Amino acid sequence: MPPVDSEIPVLPCPRGVECRGSQAVDTPSPLSDHELMLAVRDGDLDGMGELFERHHGPLFGYLSKLTGNRVAAEDISQIVFQRMLKYRHTYRDEGKFTAWMYHLARRCAADHFRKASSAPLSVDPSDLEDQADESRSADQSAVLRDDHRILQKALGRLDREDREVLLLSRLQELSFAEVASVLECSVGAARVRAHRALKSLRGHYFNIQKENPT
Amino acid sequence: MNCQACSERMAELSDERLDEKTAALVRGHLETCADCRRLLGEVRETLASLDALPSAPPSHRLRAKVMGLIESEKLTLKDEAAWAASLRAAAGPRRARGFPWARLLTGTLGMCTLLALGFVLGERTATQRQLADLRVRVDTMGQLVEQSVLQKRTTGDRLETVLTAARSSKPDERIIDGLINSLAFDPSINVRLNALSALYGHAEQEVVRAGVLACLPRESNPLVQISMIDFLVAAKAREASPELRKLSLDPKSDTDVRDSARRAIDLL
Numbered sequence: 001m002p003p004v005d006s007e008i009p010v011l012p013c014p015r016g017v018e019c020r021g022s023q024a025v026d027t028p029s030p031l032s033d034h035e036l037m038l039a040v041r042d043g044d045l046d047g048m049g050e051l052f053e054r055h056h057g058p059l060f061g062y063l064s065k066l067t068g069n070r071v072a073a074e075d076i077s078q079i080v081f082q083r084m085l086k087y088r089h090t091y092r093d094e095g096k097f098t099a100w101m102y103h104l105a106r107r108c109a110a111d112h113f114r115k116a117s118s119a120p121l122s123v124d125p126s127d128l129e130d131q132a133d134e135s136r137s138a139d140q141s142a143v144l145r146d147d148h149r150i151l152q153k154a155l156g157r158l159d160r161e162d163r164e165v166l167l168l169s170r171l172q173e174l175s176f177a178e179v180a181s182v183l184e185c186s187v188g189a190a191r192v193r194a195h196r197a198l199k200s201l202r203g204h205y206f207n208i209q210k211e212n213p214t
Numbered sequence: 215m216n217c218q219a220c221s222e223r224m225a226e227l228s229d230e231r232l233d234e235k236t237a238a239l240v241r242g243h244l245e246t247c248a249d250c251r252r253l254l255g256e257v258r259e260t261l262a263s264l265d266a267l268p269s270a271p272p273s274h275r276l277r278a279k280v281m282g283l284i285e286s287e288k289l290t291l292k293d294e295a296a297w298a299a300s301l302r303a304a305a306g307p308r309r310a311r312g313f314p315w316a317r318l319l320t321g322t323l324g325m326c327t328l329l330a331l332g333f334v335l336g337e338r339t340a341t342q343r344q345l346a347d348l349r350v351r352v353d354t355m356g357q358l359v360e361q362s363v364l365q366k367r368t369t370g371d372r373l374e375t376v377l378t379a380a381r382s383s384k385p386d387e388r389i390i391d392g393l394i395n396s397l398a399f400d401p402s403i404n405v406r407l408n409a410l411s412a413l414y415g416h417a418e419q420e421v422v423r424a425g426v427l428a429c430l431p432r433e434s435n436p437l438v439q440i441s442m443i444d445f446l447v448a449a450k451a452r453e454a455s456p457e458l459r460k461l462s463l464d465p466k467s468d469t470d471v472r473d474s475a476r477r478a479i480d481l482l
Contacts, residue, residue: 045287049281052277052280052284056276056277057269057271060269060276061269064269064270065267065269070270070272074275074276077276077280078279078280082280085283085284085287147263148267148268151263151264151267152267166264169225170261170264170265171265171269191226192222194225195222195224198225198260198261201260202256202260205260
């Protein structure tokens with residue numbers, strides 16, 4: 001996985017501009033997430049629509065894996081964008097948009113868990129089946145689905161904090177400095193937690209394999 | 215580097231996210247430690263599985279809901295701005311009233327002041343800088359007051375802004391608008407009361423009296439209602455009588471509010 005600076009993404013299509021294929025030379029460079037959020041903070045709420053387009057997919061993916069529940073993930077995603085609108089004035093000049101968004105997402109997810117006051121369930125396997133790659137053979141796809149299901153189950157068995165740090169550092173591609181800012185801990189602590197979580201995930205993965213031999 | 219430090223950096227090593235110096239240290243340790251080499255293989259395998267984990271997209275409902283939220287927020291912003299503008303329009307132009315001779319006198323005085331100011335500013339003394347500084351401060355204050363209401367800061371922040379605005383010796387239109395907005399829209403009773411208190415100093419302005427009067431039917435808290443009635447009496451706002459009469463007869467109003475309204479009608 002290559003290092004990604006998600007703060008300055010290359011937007012496929014800047015506001016209202018059709019730009020499939022190679023971009024024209026005079027196409028204005030798209031605003032960064034940070035610039036868009038500063039504009040939103042200053043009252044240009046159209047920028048929030050664009051931030052939604054850029055980030056709702058990864059955000060939903062994160063919440064979906066964190067909660068193990070698609071419906072809850074969708075509800076929480078909505079609340080996150082609602083709070084971004086409501087608390088837009090708290091966004092700082094020197095802020096990092098993705099870190100701020102996941103910080104809010106984490107809080108919203110914590111509220112969800114508090115209300116639900118029960119351990120999250122693992123994702124419905126049918127969700128994963130929807131993702132089957134049609135270019136593979138049926139056998140290969142079945143093996144892969146099985147592997148994904150086990151991994152998803154293993155993720156579900158992790159402590160919420162371990163799952164959080166893994167999802168943020170791995171699937172959302174945040175740097176450990178950003179993860180630390182989201183989790184409100186030191187960079188070193190975030191790194192240690194991620195490593196432990198990965199170790200724990202591996203342990204759960206093999207245990208589940210043993211429990212369900214094919 | 216020991217095994218613990220090495221293992222904690224394996225994920226970053228795999229992603230080539232380590233700086234060169236640290237990467238060299240980790241690689242150096244890996245060359246000498248078979249356990250860590252084995253662990254690195256496992257970490258890479260687990261990371262690859264995690265990266266391959268599919269993620270289904272959300273339903274279209276999410277987009278519809280969030281776009282609805284954005285549009286609704288835009289409307290709220292427009293409504294609040296339009297409400298403040300309508301208050302100002304209702305109060306009419308501020309400087310168009312008064313006697314013609316008073317306007318002439320004001321004009322002459324203004325010219326003299328400008329002339330005097332020209333002499334002072336012409337020397338490019340510290341006064342020039344102070345005036346510019348004062349202008350910036352007043353402008354910033356106006357923005358702060360407006361934004362504190364429109365952008366919904368914390369109650370403490372909003373209260374502080376209102377109190378600072380109250381201390382401002384030369385408030386401009388934006389500050390007055392901001393205070394009226396606070397009185398009309400702020401969810402905190404404390405902020406509304408302090409905004410009203412800050413407006414006392416400007417009760418001679420029609421826009422302020424019109425603003426407080428327009429806020430009165432919107433207000434639901436008896437304490438703030440009574441304070442508003444007191445304000446209108448103090449400002450000798452005779453135009454408030456019909457609204458006060460309505461309030462005094464409203465059975466849904468608090469008894470104290472009705473009594474206050476009745477007393478105010480007598481006084482006005």
